[in-house]
Amino acid sequence: MELICPAGTPAAFREAVDAGADAVYCGFRDETNARNFPGLNFSREELAEAIAYAKKRGVQTFVALNTFMRAGSEDIWYRGAADAVKAGADALILADFGLMAHVAENHPQQRIHVSVQASASNADAVNFLVDAFGAKRVVLPRTLTIADIARLARQIRCEIEIFVFGGLCVMAEGRCSLSSYATGKSPNMNGVCSPASHVRYRQDGQELVSELGDYTINRFPAGEAAGYPTLCKGRFEIADDRSYAFEDPVSLDVMDQIDALREAGVSALKIEGRQRGKAYVAEVVSTLHRALAASAEERGRLLSRLRLLSEGQRTTVGAYEKRWR
Numbered sequence: 001m002e003l004i005c006p007a008g009t010p011a012a013f014r015e016a017v018d019a020g021a022d023a024v025y026c027g028f029r030d031e032t033n034a035r036n037f038p039g040l041n042f043s044r045e046e047l048a049e050a051i052a053y054a055k056k057r058g059v060q061t062f063v064a065l066n067t068f069m070r071a072g073s074e075d076i077w078y079r080g081a082a083d084a085v086k087a088g089a090d091a092l093i094l095a096d097f098g099l100m101a102h103v104a105e106n107h108p109q110q111r112i113h114v115s116v117q118a119s120a121s122n123a124d125a126v127n128f129l130v131d132a133f134g135a136k137r138v139v140l141p142r143t144l145t146i147a148d149i150a151r152l153a154r155q156i157r158c159e160i161e162i163f164v165f166g167g168l169c170v171m172a173e174g175r176c177s178l179s180s181y182a183t184g185k186s187p188n189m190n191g192v193c194s195p196a197s198h199v200r201y202r203q204d205g206q207e208l209v210s211e212l213g214d215y216t217i218n219r220f221p222a223g224e225a226a227g228y229p230t231l232c233k234g235r236f237e238i239a240d241d242r243s244y245a246f247e248d249p250v251s252l253d254v255m256d257q258i259d260a261l262r263e264a265g266v267s268a269l270k271i272e273g274r275q276r277g278k279a280y281v282a283e284v285v286s287t288l289h290r291a292l293a294a295s296a297e298e299r300g301r302l303l304s305r306l307r308l309l310s311e312g313q314r315t316t317v318g319a320y321e322k323r324w325r
Contacts, residue, residue: 001258001261001262001266001267001268001269001292002022002023002161002267002268002269003020003021003022003023003268003269003271003285003288003289003292004021004022004023004024004025004062004161004268004269004270004271005019005021005023005024005025005271005281005284005285006024006025006026006166006271006272006273006274006276006281007024007025007026007050007274007281008026008035008037008040008041008273008274008275008276009039009040009041009042009278010042010046010049010050011278012274012276012277012278012281013026013042013050013053013054014050014053014278015278015279015281015282015285016281016282016285017053017054017057017059018057018282019281019282019285019286019289020285020286020289020290021059021285021289022059022060022268023059023060023061023062023090023091023268024050024054024059024060024061024062025061025062025063025064025093025270025274026041026042026047026050026061026062026063026064026274027041027042027063027064027065027066027274028041028042028043028044028047028063028065028080028083028084029041029042029043030076030080031067031070031076031189031190031191032065032066032067032076032077032080032191033064033065033066033067033191034064034066034067034095034115034117034187034188034191035064035191035274035275036067036190036191036192037192037195037196037275038196040274040275041274044083044087047061047063047083047084047087047089048087048088051087051088051089052088055088060090060091061088061089061090062089062090062091062092062093062113063080063084063087063089063091063092063093064092064093064115065077065080065081065084065092065093065094065099066093066094066095066115066116066117067095067096067117067188067189067190067191068095068096068117068188068189069096069098069099070189074098074099074102077096077099077102078099078102078106081099081102081103081106081107081110082106082107085103085107085110089110090111091110091111091112091113091136091137092110092111092112092113093113093114093115093139094112094113094114094115094118095114095115095117095118095188096118097118097129097132097133100112100114100129100132100133100135101132101133103133104132104133104134108134111136111137112133112134112135112136113135113136113137113138113139113161114126114129114135114137114138114139114158115139116139116140116141116142116163117188118138119141120138120140121140121141121143121144121152122152123152123155123156126138126152126156126158127155127156127157130156130157130158135158136158136159137158137159137160137161137267137268138156138158138159138160138161139161139162139163139270140152140160140161140162142162142163142168142169142252142318142319142320143319144319144320145319145320146257146260146261146264146320147264149162149261149264149265149266150263150264150265153264153265153266154265159267159268160265160266160267160268161266161267161268161269161270162261162266162268162269162270163252163270163271163272164252164253164254164255164258164261164269164270164271164288165251165252165253165254165255165269165271165272165284165288165306166251166252166271166272166273166276166284167251167252167272167273168247168250168251168252168272168316168318169193169232176188176193176232178231178232179192179193179194179212179230179231181231182194182198182212182213182214182215182231183195183198183212183213184213185198193230194212194228194229194230194231198212198213199211199212199228199229201226204219206221206222207219207220207221207222208220208226210226210227210228210229211229212229212230212231212234215231217229217230217231217234217235218234218235219235227249228249232246232247233246233247233248233249234246247316247318248316250315250316251315251316252272252315252316252317252318253303253306253307253315253316253317254317254318254320255269255288255291255299255303256299256300256303257317257320258291258292258299259296269288269292271284271285271288283305283306284306287302287303287305287306288306290302291303
């Protein structure tokens with residue numbers, strides 16, 4: 001199975017290539033990119049240089065144009081697609097059906113991957129995108145079990161890519177309204193989930209309070225590590241209970257299930273982390289690259305090293321085994 005690795009900067013891109021990635025995914029420094037944060041992403045020149053660096057080393061580059069086009073401003077996305085094709089991208093990761101149609105019509109030789117933001121998670125949806133736009137791969141939402149994936153693989157006519165390590169989004173990607181409700185900035189349109197410009201921390205007695213927009217997301221007593229305030233990983237008061245209603249602030253890690261994923265028909269394993277630094281990318285990519293070739297016993301030892309890099313230093317298999325509350 002291919003190892004698909006993140007890069008939010010040119011430096012992280014080179015680290016991912018050198019650490020053993022089969023492909024690296026990245027995006028432009030604008031709203032076409034669902035990780036549109038200050039200090040991240042690529043200019044046109046940086047992308048061309050990164051793709052050339054990867055090609056010399058036999059590594060592919062996937063360019064994410066994975067937000068939904070803004071009516072009247074479609075040219076921003078059309079130019080992004082044209083520039084990525086010109087730079088030599090091996091695949092474009094797309095969510096918007098209109099953009100898929102544009103690429104299929106204007107760049108018919110360009111390989112299209114369906115972004116997780118498209119939220120295509122059943123055979124009818126996936127096969128429609130294959131038939132209509134020639135999609136070659138679908139990135140599945142993190143809401144399916146391994147059994148679900150195996151059933152789907154038998155019914156669709158394209159490759160399957162899934163997230164296996166890194167940040168865990170508990171929503172059906174592409175349909176998230178929580179962050180935009182709190183901040184007015186949409187993950188799916190503006191490319192920003194819980195933007196830093198709307199995040200605040202304040203001390204309230206012995207508690208550290210995290211806020212997103214006008215909303216209190218969490219309260220951390222003295223000695224408890226404070227997580228980043230995203231609504232889906234906030235602590236809620238429900239009846240007489242105060243707890244994490246959607247998901248605990250932990251990271252996804254299903255690498256110990258890679259044999260089952262291979263048998264299920266998965267073609268590619270994706271690491272989340274375009275907002276992470278180059279040291280994180282280098283450590284995670286090199287470790288997972290070795291884990292893919294290791295025995296089950298050795299794999300466990302390798303993967304245990306990554307827990308310290310995970311959110312809250314804890315991990316979960318998320319929906320892959322349907323243990324959510």
